[in-house]
Amino acid sequence: TPSVALQRATSQPSIEQPCAEQSAQNNAPAPDSITPDKTRRIAADTLAKLLAEAVQAREAEAQARNNEALAQSMGKEQLSRTPAHVIAVVSAKGGVGKSTLSAALTSLVKVPGGQTLAIDLDPQD
Secondary structure (H helix, E strand, O other), rough: OOHHHHHHHHOOOOOOOOHHHHHHHHHHOOOOOOHHHHHHHHHHHHHHHHHHHHHHHHHHHHHHHHHHHHHHHHOOOOOOOOOOOOOOOOOOOOOOHHHHHHHHHHHHHHHHHHHHOOOOOOOOO
């Protein structure tokens, strides 16, 4: 016997059956219809799979970039060490001018054409 959906799709209005009644029968939900909950589950599963694929693609891309950078750096010689001088200005008492003295020292020891780095690690309350 043909399925209910097939019967509805192929049935023609008859003289005994008014068109409005036939239309109401065609709009009735099919027994195997998809519920809103099932639709949400399918959509959520599909979205989760797409997001997982995107994550995998990004991870593969990042790994490829890392491998390329590593391969490029392996062929180069190691950077030579630069001689450095470290000057520490320390005092247990606050407000004695450590930061001002350090800034002045930085200006005085600056080598022309060189680099000078001053770091102030004096915590302020």
